[in-house]
Amino acid sequence: MILGTVRGNIVSTINHPFYGGRKMLVVEREDFAGKPSGYLIAVDGGVNAGVGERVLVIDEGNSARQVVADPKAPLRSIIVGIVDRVDTEERAEAGRRGPAASGSSGRPRRGRTSSGRRPSG
Amino acid sequence: MLLGKVIGTVTPCRVYEGLEGVPMHWIQPLDRRGEPKGEPLVAADSTRMAGPGELVYFEGGREAALALDPWFVPVDHSIIGIVDELHSPA
Numbered sequence A: 001m002i003l004g005t006v007r008g009n010i011v012s013t014i015n016h017p018f019y020g021g022r023k024m025l026v027v028e029r030e031d032f033a034g035k036p037s038g039y040l041i042a043v044d045g046g047v048n049a050g051v052g053e054r055v056l057v058i059d060e061g062n063s064a065r066q067v068v069a070d071p072k073a074p075l076r077s078i079i080v081g082i083v084d085r086v087d088t089e090e091r092a093e094a095g096r097r098g099p100a101a102s103g104s105s106g107r108p109r110r111g112r113t114s115s116g117r118r119p120s121g
Numbered sequence B: 001m002l003l004g005k006v007i008g009t010v011t012p013c014r015v016y017e018g019l020e021g022v023p024m025h026w027i028q029p030l031d032r033r034g035e036p037k038g039e040p041l042v043a044a045d046s047t048r049m050a051g052p053g054e055l056v057y058f059e060g061g062r063e064a065a066l067a068l069d070p071w072f073v074p075v076d077h078s079i080i081g082i083v084d085e086l087h088s089p090a
Helices: A061-068 A089-097 B062-066
Strands: A002-011 A024-030 A036-044 A054-059 A077-082 B002-010 B024-029 B041-045 B055-060 B077-082 B085-087
Touching (some): A024 A054, A024 A077, A036 B002, A054 A061, A061 A077, B024 B077, B055 B062
Parallel strands (some): A036 A077
Antiparallel strands (some): A002 A024, A024 A036, A054 A077, B002 B024, B024 B041
């Protein structure tokens, strides 16, 4: 699976029957450090992702076909989740080193130490 | 699935069985803003309606073959649909 951000969508009336009436979104892929790395067009897997939302995308045909329960669907990329937050060891490490840096993807934690406990006293 | 622009047509006189009559086009892959990116490739056209100059989206691998009928054919790229509108701002 990959992480990415929905940047736009596609409107199309002439397409393979499977894609008739399905929401097709342009997802900008993100690498481990969070930087953009290419894009793909994915079908919305029922989570109703909107532009600007960070999403989880299955990028493999067999799994995608299982999600839509159609063994013949010419489908590879499908959005299966909307991501609230990404915590990684690296970013937590960065959080511990730098006072301002947060342990998660950019949002500072209000009143909590980087390990998540409320400061005592 | 990626965006592409149809830049030509390929008409084979002899072709593998199951692919008779399947239109094939030269496609220039595009980035998400519609700018050319990568090497042109030949794709089968599952819609049978794409023409030169049109903005399309295409799939690779097994999904490309699945888009065709009969589907068990040796095809590695297929046009899945023609784009009417693309909203993908910078």
